[in-house]
Amino acid sequence: MRVLVVGINYAPDLIGVAKYTTEFCESLADWGHEVRVVTAPPYYPDWSVPAAYRSAWYHRERVNDVDVIRAPIYVPRVPSGAKRMLHHASFLISAAFPMLSSALRWRPDIVFVVAPSLLSAPMAALAARISGASSWVHVQDLEVDAAFEVGLLRSGATRRLMAVVERWILRAFHRVSTISPQMMGRLEHKGIAPARLREFRNWIDTSLVVPGDNQTRFRTELGLAPSDIVALYSGAMSNKQGLELIVEAATALKDSHPAVKFVLCGNGPVKPTLVQMAGDLPNVKFLDLQPLDRVSELLNTADIQLLPQKVEITDLVLPSKLAGMLASGRPLIAMAEPGTGVATEVDGAGLVVAPGDAGALAAAVVALAKDAPLRASLGAVARARAEQKWDRISIIRSLEREFMALPQRAAAAGHRVPQPAIPVRTIEHVATGSRRRSDTPGRLFSRPSMRPQARGVGSGKE
Template sequence: MRVLLVGINYAPDLIGVAKYNAELCESLVADGHEVRVITAPPYYPAWKIPSAFKSSYFRSRDIHGVRVTRTPIYVPGHPSGVRRLVHHASFALTSAAPVLFEALSWRPDVMIAVAPSLMSAALVSFVARRVGARSWLHVQDFEVDAAFDLGLLRNPSLRKWMLRVEAAILRSFDNVSTISQAMIERLRIKGLRPDKTAEVRNWIDTTAICPGSRMTKYRQALKLGEDDIIALYSGTMSNKQGLELVIEAAIGLEKSHPHIHFILAGEGPHKMRLEQLAAGHRNVHFLGLQPNDSFNQLMATADFHLIPQKAEAADLVLPSKLGAIFASARPVIAMAEEGTGLAAEVTNAGLVIPPGDSSALELAICQLSEAPALRAHYGEEGRKRALDRWDRRTIVRRWSDAMTGQGNATGPTNVGLTAAASEIGLPVEDAVRSP
């Protein structure tokens, strides 16, 4: 099978959508498929293009068996709402010619667009119809909802227009998948039929991320001992995470609970501001993005993990870091409204508290820090969920089977993509043209 994926994020970026795009493509290659990718240069989460990639535009390069073509884009140093629109528009513009060339000359069987960026997805579905390919949109993030709900864009008329455009793009694809059941429900609210939608979770390699000793090189480097409690946030540091709430909780607990320490590991446009807020407080530690070969140690360093979240972001995304947290057999404190997808995932494997409430975060941190047996119980349950719901090999295999029409009708439907092609609107005899 020939697969052409179009998405703004790809390796060597280490986190976010790039990681899953690359792992999906490499897994499809390992299963014997031919895969090509049209993407942008790496820039995330630092929002800066490395100089080594500025001379490689429109040149195809083989990366782990995947033919990757990169196109130039505008990358804002400070990504405001309008600048993000221009950023995504630039990729839609520069990727158009390579998409047309690959589709017409190579004739893929399946064309996959990944949102973000939704702007570039419109061309993918249009071209797929012209060349007889199956079109597939995978939604990692509801960009329009997030931009307005988080205050990055505010014009009500612009929102109505963008939602109409989004709905038209969604309906133009043969199949649309997203990463949680709550996001599936949002797709249906936006007008998609159930037989066109599917859940494809972001996954984790449960052999690479596994339970480990708390006494890691990170504790040694920070001079933290066995009696110190560590609350860890690992990931992007941007507006929607609400990480200032973690800083507020750390400051509130510094004197009364000096043995509780906070590690924030990652990069992003808000990191400098967070460092300024935490300046002078010895219980807050910042790290950069950690390499893959150290990531399991980083996850094991924590006694529990933190997923702060603004209320406005509920069910716009399901944080992909949750799979790694569960796989590491550590509990999590998540900010989420009851009834949201994130709350459902975390219940009984951690604590769920109201979003935006730093006082509730302080109380939850104190509760877990004083209850090692509860931490162990939540950690064991999380590990079970990682194996059941987030395993990379299982999810990617089901996605591959659905695209090729090889799914079986008796497979489970609550883990990753529906096991049977027919269950997501892909009749076995009509799922994908033969290569």
């Protein structure tokens, strides 16, 4: 099976959507599928493209048996609402050529789009339609709703227009998936038929992130005492998380509970503001984003995992960092409303406090800091939940089965497909092989005359 994946974030970005898109693609490639990715240069969460990837041209590479095509995009240094729109629009424009070229010449069986960026999805739906492939859009977060809820965009007329466009885009796909039951409910409310909806949650490799001793090298590097209680946040630092609440909680506890230390690990546009807020607080430490081979050690440094969240984005996202927190075997403190996706996942594995309430966060940290047996029992539940509900292989296998269940048609006897005319700097070839093809066209257009006819296609591989 050939799978064309379109998503703005991919490795070597380390966190967020990139991690899951990369692991998904590499798993499919490991299991014998042919995978091609159209993506952007790495830039997240620093919103800066590394020197090795700065180019106004396309770049192609072969990474862990995945064919990766990087399209040049605009990356704002300070991502305001309008600049984010330009950022996503630039990916739509630059990614269109490799998407359509792959559709016409490489002939995928599945076109799988990861949102964000939803703006690139119509072109991907068109690529699926003209190639006769099945189409699938995976919603990692409800980016349109979130942009308005956190104030990046404000106009009511703009919101109504974007809601109509969003609904039109989502309806162009055979399948729509997202990462939690609550987000599925929101998509259904947006007009997506339940029969077309699937839950495809994020995951963690529970063999790589395992509970361990909290006396790690990080404690030494940060100058922490063995008896200190560490409350850790690790992830992107943007305006969605409400990270200022952690600094406010630290300020409240700096004199009354000096053994409680807050560690914020990550990068992003609000980090300078957080560092300035913390000033010379002795109980707040900052770390940069850590490499993957130190993630388990980092999470084990914590006695308590922190998951702040603004009330405005309740159930618009299910933070991807949650899986790693659970797998670490440490109790969580999550800021969420009762009945939301985050509250449901954390129930029994930690404490849930009201979003936006720094005082409640501080009180929860103190409660866990004082009660080691409670931390241990909640942490054990967290680890068990990660193993039962967040295991990487079982989740990706379930999506593979969904892919195989989509309508297919037999391919004709193979011949080598010509190399697509994509302007690239680095091109690597792979061996030929036979495959099957999808025969149900997408629904981006409604006129029957635009449906591609069933036909035999070459089974050669570039």
